[in-house]
Structure formats: C-alpha cells, structure tokens
Amino acid sequence: xxxxxxxxxxxxxxxxxxxxxxxxxxxxxxxxxxECRENVATFQxxxxxxxxxxxxxxxxxxxxxxxxxxxAAERPKVVQLxxxxxxxxxxxxxxxxxxxxxxxLAFWAADLSQQVDELQADQHRANExxxxxxxxxxxxxxxxGANGVLVVDEESGEGKLxxxxxxxxxAEKTYEAWVIEGETATAAxxxxxxxxxxxxxxxxxxxxxxxxxxxxxxxxGVEQPTQTPFITSEEAT
Amino acid sequence: MARGLxxxxxxxxxxxVARADEDALAELYDRFGRVAYGLALRIVRDPxxxxxxxxxxxxxxxxxxxxxxxxxAKASTWILTLIHRRAVDLVRREQPRRAEPLEEVxxxxxxxxxxxxxxxxxxxxxxxxxxxxxxxxxxxxxLAYYGGFTQSELADRLGExxxxxxxxxxxxxxxxxxxxxxxxYEEERWKEPRSTS
Numbered sequence: 001x002x003x004x005x006x007x008x009x010x011x012x013x014x015x016x017x018x019x020x021x022x023x024x025x026x027x028x029x030x031x032x033x034x035e036c037r038e039n040v041a042t043f044q045x046x047x048x049x050x051x052x053x054x055x056x057x058x059x060x061x062x063x064x065x066x067x068x069x070x071x072a073a074e075r076p077k078v079v080q081l082x083x084x085x086x087x088x089x090x091x092x093x094x095x096x097x098x099x100x101x102x103x104x105l106a107f108w109a110a111d112l113s114q115q116v117d118e119l120q121a122d123q124h125r126a127n128e129x130x131x132x133x134x135x136x137x138x139x140x141x142x143x144x145g146a147n148g149v150l151v152v153d154e155e156s157g158e159g160k161l162x163x164x165x166x167x168x169x170x171a172e173k174t175y176e177a178w179v180i181e182g183e184t185a186t187a188a189x190x191x192x193x194x195x196x197x198x199x200x201x202x203x204x205x206x207x208x209x210x211x212x213x214x215x216x217x218x219x220x221g222v223e224q225p226t227q228t229p230f231i232t233s234e235e236a237t
Numbered sequence: 238m239a240r241g242l243x244x245x246x247x248x249x250x251x252x253x254v255a256r257a258d259e260d261a262l263a264e265l266y267d268r269f270g271r272v273a274y275g276l277a278l279r280i281v282r283d284p285x286x287x288x289x290x291x292x293x294x295x296x297x298x299x300x301x302x303x304x305x306x307x308x309x310a311k312a313s314t315w316i317l318t319l320i321h322r323r324a325v326d327l328v329r330r331e332q333p334r335r336a337e338p339l340e341e342v343x344x345x346x347x348x349x350x351x352x353x354x355x356x357x358x359x360x361x362x363x364x365x366x367x368x369x370x371x372x373x374x375x376x377x378x379x380l381a382y383y384g385g386f387t388q389s390e391l392a393d394r395l396g397e398x399x400x401x402x403x404x405x406x407x408x409x410x411x412x413x414x415x416x417x418x419x420x421x422y423e424e425e426r427w428k429e430p431r432s433t434s
Contacts, residue, residue, distance in 0.1 A: 010407070011407040011409070011410045012381070012406050012407075015381040015382050015406060016321055016322050016325045016382075017381040017386065017406065018388065019329075019387045022389075043414070044318050045311065045314045045414075046410050047318070047382060048313060048321075049359075049417055050367075050378070050383070051276040051320075051321065052272060052359035052360050052362075052363050054275035054278070054360075055275055055278075055279070056271045056274070056275035057274070057275065057278070058271060058274075059270055059274035059288065059291065060284075060288065063270070063274070063292065064263070064266055064267075066292055067291075067292050068259060071262055071295075071299045072259055074296070074299065074300070
C-alpha cells in the first residue's frame with residue numbers, strides 16, 4: 001500500500017511538486033528503486049514537453065552575457081582541456097555526437113512504453129561513448145577514415161577508440177587495432193563493429209608520439225598488420 | 238564564435254560543457270535560452286525573476302554537466318528540468334500571485350522565423366495533447382508545472398484529498414506520455430516517404 005503510494009510520487013517529483021519531508025523521503029526511495037527512477041526519467045521527459053507551451057519572448061541579450069561571464073568566472077573549478085586539441089577533433093567528435101543523438105532520438109520515438117531492457121545494450125554503448133568523451137583526464141585525437149575519436153587517459157596512457165556507424169567487418173574477417181610507435185606496431189585488440197556506437201578499449205597503452213590505426217585482418221587476428229590501415233588517428237601528445 | 242558547434246547534438250554540447258567549454262554553453266543557451274525564459278516567465282510572472290531563474294538554471298548546467306552522463310535523459314529534458322526547478326524555487330520563495338494570467342507578454346519578435354516556426358510547432362503539439370486530457374488531470378498538471386504549486390498546496394486549493402491529487406498527476410503525465418508518443422509515431426510514418434525520395 002505504502003509502496004504503491006510512493007511509486008505514484010514519481011509524477012509529482014517530475015513536476016517539482018514535492019517539498020520538504022516528502023521530497024526527502026522520495027529522493028531516498030528513488031536511490032533504492034529502479035522502477036521509480038525509470039518513471040521519473042520518463043515523466044521528466046514528458047514534463048519538459050510542457051515547457052514548450054509558453055509564449056517564448058526573446059530574453060534580454062544582457063542575460064546571455066551575464067550567464068557566460070559568470071560561467072567563465074567559475075571556470076577554474078573545472079578542468080579545462082587545452083583548446084588547441086579541439087581544433088580538429090571537434091569535427092570528428094561531431095560524428096560521434098550525431099550517432100549518440102540518433103540513439104537518443106530512437107529511444108524517444110521507439111518510445112517510452114517499450115521495455116527498457118531491450119534498449120539497455122544500445123544505451124550502454126552510447127553511455128560508454130559519452131563517458132569516454134567527457135572524462136576530464138582524457139585527451140581526444142581525431143581519426144581519419146571513420147567518424148570517431150581516439151580517447152587517451154593522460155595519466156595511464158590507456159586508450160579507447162570511439163567510432164560511430166562503423167559497418168560490421170566482412171565475413172571471416174575482423175578489425176584489428178594497432179598502437180604504432182615509429183616502425184613498431186603492437187596489436188591492441190580485435191573488434192567487429194556493426195553497432196551504432198563502437199567503443200574499443202585498447203589492450204596496450206598509447207604512449208606519447210604514437211598513433212592508433214585499424215586494419216581488416218583474418219578472423220582471429222594477426223601479430224603484425226598485413227593490410228594498410230583504413231583508420232588512423234592523429235599522433236597522441 | 239569561430240568554432241562551428243551548430244552541427245553538434247545537444248548531448249555532445251553538454252559533454253563539451255563538462256569540459257568547461259564556454260562556447261558550448263553559449264550554443265546551448267542559444268538553443269534553449271528562449272524557451273527557458275518563456276517557461277520561467279510563465280512560472281514566476283516577473284521578467285527580472287525569470288532572468289534570475291534562467292541564469293541559475295544555466296549555471297546549474299555549467300556546474301553539474303559532468304553528472305549528466307550518468308543519467309538516462311535527453312539533454313533538453315535535463316536543461317529544462319533544471320530551469321523549471323529554479324523557477325519553482327523562486328516562485329515559492331517570492332510568493333507572488335501565482336497561476337493568474339500574466340498581464341502582458343511582449344509579442345515574440347518575428348526576426349527568426351525558423352526558430353519561431355519550430356517553437357510554434359512544439360507548442361501546438363503539446364497543446365493538442367493537453368486538450369485531450371480529462372479536465373481535472375490537465376488542471377492538476379498545469380497548476381503544478383506552471384503554477385509551481387506543491388501537491389499539498391494543490392490539494393488545499395482544489396479541496397481534494399491529497400491521494401486524489403497524487404493519482405491525478407500520475408494519470409495525467411502517463412496519458413500525456415501516451416498522447417505525445419502516439420503523435421511521434423504518426424509523424425515518423427508521415428516523414429518516411431519523404432526522406433527516402
């Protein structure tokens with residue numbers, strides 16, 4: 001009884017109609033109840049649609065400046081990625097982002113009544129991709145030959161390829177990633193693609209000055225690349 | 238301004254904001270500032286307070302963007318939720334006349350026709366869906382969302398038991414979800430032949 005009632009509060013919560021003790025109690029419940037988190041997410045999405053039923057006069061231009069000034073003033077709190085690295089990767093990141101956006105849209109359209117479990121595999125990949133992109137200790141490097149980025153953890157040198165819309169490897173073939181330093185190529189992992197988002201954790205670190213490349217190889221992989229890479233990254237710095 | 242961010246998804250922009258990218262915040266503001274301000278104004282009914290709500294909301298976006306990743310949400314939902322929360326907090330603190338008609342709303346300026354058209358489309362879509370709800374459900378949703386009333390305040394104001402109000406909000410949002418999802422589906426079908434041509 002009480003349980004059913006508290007579930008019902010996910011609607012009030014999404015409308016910001018809870019206050020004080022009720023709000024606290026529900027948030028505590030929310031931390032333990034996946035079903036309610038699901039409902040809240042859905043209801044917040046619906047509630048946000050209500051935001052569009054308003055007259056939308058243009059806000060005063062000074063408001064934009066105030067927000068950006070204030071944000072800039074608070075900036076030291078957050079880790080800033082060296083700007084220069086974005087000069088090129090942004091274009092590549094856009095493709096990854098487009099893939100993520102497409103996924104997000106698919107969730108919305110495929111709709112809310114659908115079982116979440118079915119979506120979770122896709123969601124998981126999209127999340128992984130986003131997490132890789134937002135990790136503040138990571139550097140991003142552009143890829144040539146595919147939509148995506150190479151993400152390298154600045155401290156550990158651990159690398160990941162995040163690729164959007166990579167077709168499945170041909171039958172009997174595999175994609176193989178390589179970390180290439182000078183003349184030396186080290187096998188860094190096999191993958192097959194075919195998902196909207198492909199996240200490939202590399203099993204060797206990416207040192208400074210190295211690049212990461214991908215070739216198509218015989219299923220099972222090879223020890224040294226036999227083909228010309230079709231994806232190459234910028235040099236890691 | 239040199240960086241073209243217009244082609245990035247909202248979610249990608251939030252990812253950049255999480256890396257303290259001010260241009261990305263500016264782009265998000267350019268996408269949602271107007272609807273955010275309109276929403277805040279409808280709730281707080283005072284331009285200066287509405288600006289405060291929008292400012293606090295976007296700064297919340299700036300500060301907590303790293304946490305967005307972990308949540309299962311669209312960036313637009315997340316941003317508008319933050320704006321809504323700030324506006325509701327303000328209106329509760331200030332207690333002006335709530336849920337009364339706003340005296341004057343400056344007419345939307347007609348200089349950005351594409352944005353105008355988009356906003357009008359979104360608005361019509363929600364209005365159509367709201368119209369199909371039972372009156373009492375619609376009333377509960379509107380008073381809560383635009384009026385900033387808590388469920389207890391709503392129960393008092395409408396003279397109904399709290400339990401009734403809770404169920405009404407739940408049923409209202411659930412039906413609205415169905416109505417909006419249904420429409421998405423129709424739109425999808427309608428678009429398909431055009432995109433393949």
